Amino acid sequence: MVENRPYLTVISHLVVILGIVITVMPIWITFVASTHPIEHIMDGTIPMWPGDQFFENYATVLGAGIADAGGIPVGTMLFNSLVMALTIAVGKIAISLIAAFAIVYFDFPFRMACFWIIFITLMLPVEVRILPTFAVVANLGMLNSYIGLSLPLIASATATFLFRQFFLTVPEELAEAARIDGAGPLKFFKDILLPLSRTNVAALFVILFIYGWNQYLWPLLVTTDESFYTVVMGIQRMTQAAESLPLWHLVMATTMLAMLPPVIVVVVMQKLFVKGLVETEK
Amino acid sequence: MAELHLKGVQKIYQNGFHAIHGIDLDVADGEFIVLVGPSGCGKSTLLRMVAGLETISDGLVEIGGRPVNRLEPADRDIAMVFQNYALYPHMKVYDNMAYGLRNRGTPKDEIDRRVREAAGILELEPLLDRRPNQLSGGQRQRVAMGRAIVREPSVFLFDEPLSNLDAKLRVQMRVEIKRLQRRLAITSLYVTHDQVEAMTMADRLVVMNGGRAEQIGTPIELYDRPATTFVATFIGSPSMNLLEGTVAEGGTSVALVSGSSIGLPDPRPELAGRSVTLGVRPEHLTPTTDGSGMTLRLDLIEQLGADTLLHGHLDGDERRLVTVRLTGHFAPGQDAVQVAATNAVHLFDPQAGSRL
Numbered sequence: 001m002v003e004n005r006p007y008l009t010v011i012s013h014l015v016v017i018l019g020i021v022i023t024v025m026p027i028w029i030t031f032v033a034s035t036h037p038i039e040h041i042m043d044g045t046i047p048m049w050p051g052d053q054f055f056e057n058y059a060t061v062l063g064a065g066i067a068d069a070g071g072i073p074v075g076t077m078l079f080n081s082l083v084m085a086l087t088i089a090v091g092k093i094a095i096s097l098i099a100a101f102a103i104v105y106f107d108f109p110f111r112m113a114c115f116w117i118i119f120i121t122l123m124l125p126v127e128v129r130i131l132p133t134f135a136v137v138a139n140l141g142m143l144n145s146y147i148g149l150s151l152p153l154i155a156s157a158t159a160t161f162l163f164r165q166f167f168l169t170v171p172e173e174l175a176e177a178a179r180i181d182g183a184g185p186l187k188f189f190k191d192i193l194l195p196l197s198r199t200n201v202a203a204l205f206v207i208l209f210i211y212g213w214n215q216y217l218w219p220l221l222v223t224t225d226e227s228f229y230t231v232v233m234g235i236q237r238m239t240q241a242a243e244s245l246p247l248w249h250l251v252m253a254t255t256m257l258a259m260l261p262p263v264i265v266v267v268v269m270q271k272l273f274v275k276g277l278v279e280t281e282k
Numbered sequence: 283m284a285e286l287h288l289k290g291v292q293k294i295y296q297n298g299f300h301a302i303h304g305i306d307l308d309v310a311d312g313e314f315i316v317l318v319g320p321s322g323c324g325k326s327t328l329l330r331m332v333a334g335l336e337t338i339s340d341g342l343v344e345i346g347g348r349p350v351n352r353l354e355p356a357d358r359d360i361a362m363v364f365q366n367y368a369l370y371p372h373m374k375v376y377d378n379m380a381y382g383l384r385n386r387g388t389p390k391d392e393i394d395r396r397v398r399e400a401a402g403i404l405e406l407e408p409l410l411d412r413r414p415n416q417l418s419g420g421q422r423q424r425v426a427m428g429r430a431i432v433r434e435p436s437v438f439l440f441d442e443p444l445s446n447l448d449a450k451l452r453v454q455m456r457v458e459i460k461r462l463q464r465r466l467a468i469t470s471l472y473v474t475h476d477q478v479e480a481m482t483m484a485d486r487l488v489v490m491n492g493g494r495a496e497q498i499g500t501p502i503e504l505y506d507r508p509a510t511t512f513v514a515t516f517i518g519s520p521s522m523n524l525l526e527g528t529v530a531e532g533g534t535s536v537a538l539v540s541g542s543s544i545g546l547p548d549p550r551p552e553l554a555g556r557s558v559t560l561g562v563r564p565e566h567l568t569p570t571t572d573g574s575g576m577t578l579r580l581d582l583i584e585q586l587g588a589d590t591l592l593h594g595h596l597d598g599d600e601r602r603l604v605t606v607r608l609t610g611h612f613a614p615g616q617d618a619v620q621v622a623a624t625n626a627v628h629l630f631d632p633q634a635g636s637r638l
Contacts, residue, residue, distance in 0.1 A: 173368035176335050181382035181429075182356035191381070195372040 027259075034058070034252035041248045057253045074254050077231040080149075081213055082261060084230055087150035088212030089205050092159050096204075097197065100163035101189055105175065115164070122157040127217065134221055144225040153218060159204055166200050167193065202272035210262045231258040284346030284359070284436035285311050286332070286469055291341035293327055293493075301327050303493045304341065312467040314460070318480035319490035319516070325473045326441055328490070332471060333362050333439050346436050356385070361430035362439040366446060367422045369414040369429075375401075376410040379429045393432075400431040403462065420451045427459070431466070438463070438470040444479065456483060477517055481505075489513045506626075511635040514561045514628060520591060520605045522561045526632065529553040536560050536629070540599035542576040547625040550638075558638060561628035564591065564607035567621045575622035578604060583612060592619065 033041055036051035061074040102108075103115050126133075133152045142148035170193070178188040194201075219230045229237070235254055239246045266273070286309040293302035302324045309315050317325040330336040332343055334355035343350050350358045361382075369378050376397055383393045401407045404424045414422055423443060430438055443459070444452045460483050463470050474480050480487055481501045489496045489504065489512070497509040501517075508514035508522075515521040527538040533551035536558060537543045544560060569575075577597035584591040590612040593605050597618070606621055629638040 171366060171368060173364045173366055174370065176333075176355075177362070177364060177368040177370075177429075178381075179335070180333065180355045180360070180362050182385035183381075187385065192370055192372075198372075 030252045030255050033249055034256050036249055038247055038249050042245065053249065057249050058257075061250050061253045061257065072226045072229055072234065074231065074234070074257055076227060077229050077234040077254075078257060078261070080146075080228055081230040081232065081258070083146050084149045084215065084219070085209050085212035085261075087146065088153050088215075089208040091150065091154040092156040092208050093201055093204055095154060096156050096159035096163050097194075097201075099160045100167055101193065103160075103164055104167040105185065105188075118157050118160050120157075121155075122161065126153070130217065130221070137222060143222050144228050146228070148222045149219055149228065149230070150212070153212070153215065156208070159208065162200065162204065163197065166197060170196060199272055199275045202269050202275075206265055206269050206273045209265050213262050284469055285309060285344075286437055286471065287342070287344040288328075288332070289342040289344070291328070291331060291343060292339045293324070293331060293336065294339040301493050302331070302339075305488075305495050307488060307495070307498065309469055309471070311469055314463055314470045314472065314483060314485045315488060316472045316474060316480040316484035316486075317488045317490055318474055318477060318484075319496075321475055323490040324493040325475075325488075325490045329439055329441055329471055329473045332358075332437070333360055334358050356382075359436040360439055361433045361435040361437075362441065363426045363430050363443045365442040367414075367426040367443075369422060369425055371414050374411055374413055375406060375417070375425050375428075378414070378425055379432050382429065382433055396432045396434070397428075400428040403431065403465075404428050419447050420455065423447060423455055427462070431462075436469065438468050438472075440470065440472040442473055442475070444474070445476075452479075459483070477519065481517065487517075489516060491516075507637070508561075508628065509637050511559060511561065511630045514630070518563055520564050520607065522563045522628070523567070523602070523604045524630075525560045525562070525596075525599070525602055525604070526557070527560050528557045529555060529629075531555070536627075538576075538596070538599065539602075540576065540596040542596065542598070544576075544623045544627060546627065546629075550629070553629070553638060557632055559630040559632045559635075561630060562623045563626065564605040566624045566626045567604075567606040568624060569606075569608065570620045570622045573620060575620045577618050578606065578621050579618050580616065583614060585611065594618075 029046060032047055032050050034057055035054040036047055037053050040047055040051060063073055063075070099118065103111060103118075137143060137148050137152055142151065174192060175188060178192055183191060214232055215230070216232050216236070219228075220233045220236075223229055223233075231254065235251060235258060238251045238254065286307075288305050288307040291302060291305045292300075294300050305328060307315070317328060319325050327336060331338050332345075334350070334353060338351050345358055345360065355362075370381065373381065379397045379400060380393050383396065388396075397410075398407070401410055404427060406421075406424055406428055409417060409421060409425075414425065417425065423446075426443065440459075444455055447455060456479055472483060484501055486498060486500050487504055488498050491512050497504060497513045499507075504513060504517045508517060511524060515524065525538050525540075525544075527536040527544075529535075529546075529550060530537050530543065531554055532549065533546065533554045534549045535543045535545045538560070544562070578592065578594045579597060580592055580594040581603075582593040584593070589610065590608045591605055592608065592612065593603060595602060596604055606619075630636065631638055
């Protein structure tokens with residue numbers, strides 16, 4: 001639609017700018033707060049411009065941590081979060097790809113039953129099955145471990161379903177041509193199906209990485225050892241410092257750091273991500 | 283280079299559908315066989331059974347004297363060209379062609395030699411670094427051919443390879459495929475529903491209908507002596523006219539329902555008094571000027587330039603449509619012409635449809 005209406009242009013720009021301000025404002029305040037000493041924040045007025053404590057505050061949270069919240073350096077928590085998010089994202093994609101491959105390309109007994117069982121788990125949110133899951137993980141002695149953090153979240157009905165739908169759109173002749181070309185099922189999977197799923201994998205990776213990174217309830221339940229705290233739940237602990245005011249400037253610095261990895265993942269994979277969501281050509 | 287033999291080949295699907303009712307076919311080395319028939323006749327299924335993509339319910343398929351019923355497609359020494367080409371979208375043209383050879387563990391320099399040779403034959407050299415989505419339909423078709431050629435198979439299998447091309451390109455590729463097949467002298471099995479494609483390309487044709495081979499023969503045999511009314515109407519365009527009638531005393535002519543009669547070139551006294559279906563091709567009906575022959579009431583005239591098609595019905599028989607093909611132009615403005623059959627008429631059993 002090509003129109004030339006100046007008022008419309010002005011209004012639409014105003015709306016966009018307003019939207020941006022609303023979205024960016026909290027992040028800006030978080031950033032500003034993370035660069036001030038605690039007194040500036042506690043005196044009742046919220047500063048609007050960055051202070052001079054940027055390096056000091058970030059060095060404190062990254063290196064030493066906050067004593068009242070267990071004194072774990074944010075660096076450790078970031079690392080824990082990263083391990084958890086990566087394990088979940090990579091694991092989910094790997095398992096879903098293989099599961100979808102089996103369901104679409106192999107004719108085994110109860111194939112559709114398997115698919116529907118996987119599909120039904122889509123309807124249950126994590127929270128509903130969190131108690132039995134916790135019991136299982138506890139019985140297996142996986143509390144306070146990376147396996148305990150990631151394994152229960154690793155199976156994904158959504159990703160399996162998405163890959164199944166994608167595989168169904170791959171022309172059957174491609175599989176037949178590969179068979180004639182002497183490629184067995186695994187070779188077909190590796191040489192043809194995986195490269196074709198590249199953009200879908202990238203899109204899912206972004207979504208699943210953020211999903212894993214933002215896990216809150218589960219890490220809260222299975223970790224009691226501070227060295228396995230993840231950053232998202234760690235922030236919550238910081239704000240609940242006993243018998244003292246929360247050190248807001250440090251909490252804010254931690255928050256900024258916690259936001260960074262998902263942002264990097266999105267920025268780096270943006271092109272592939274968008275392609276994966278819109279591409280139709282096979 | 284190999285012969286291909288099918289012996290009593292049958293296909294019964296798990297749901298009980300009998301797709302192929304026992305086909306026997308012997309293909310000589312280097313022969314070009316076209317399987318032709320309407321959609322659903324089982325021609326593609328038969329091809330896929332030879333390829334190994336469908337299981338063989340009963341019967342035997344032999345390639346080069348070796349039974350292949352239980353072999354994987356890759357081990358049957360065949361190459362197949364698919365209707366939608368089935369090129370690997372993420373691979374360059376070169377890799378598309380080389381993939382099968384790599385899987386077989388062919389040495390690198392041998393792969394390179396074969397791919398470049400095939401690319402040379404098909405004029406694909408400038409395209410080797412492109413991906414399939416950067417190619418036109420005709421070029422993709424060539425790559426699909428190239429992928430088949432580099433394997434140097436015993437048998438080529440084509441599954442309607444030209445049906446995704448536009449009409450002009452189709453004619454051009456038809457000639458190219460035929461020329462290529464002659465040059466490489468590789469036994470070929472080619473599926474199409476287009477009878478012109480079938481007639482022009484085939485050394486021998488297999489006309490299929492309802493999972494059976496109605497007739498197997500050279501294009502001219504099928505045109506001159508169709509074994510059934512199905513073959514008679516399927517081969518040739520426009521279709522053969524079929525008229526009902528009774529063989530007259532002495533077997534020298536057939537009295538048609540319309541009241542007129544058509545003489546038989548070879549008298550058939552043994553058929554005297556029998557009701558028959560008489561077939562005559564549109565090009566074997568000619569107008570007469572001396573008042574003899576049958577009166578054709580015209581409904582529609584199609585001017586094709588080189589020839590003219592007259593559609594109508596015979597005076598006295600409103601039910602059967604009759605088509606006449608004339609060479610040259612036809613003066614419009616007439617609503618009836620007198621036509622007579624030349625010597626090429628066919629007699630069929632009205633119930634069984636088989637040739638008498």
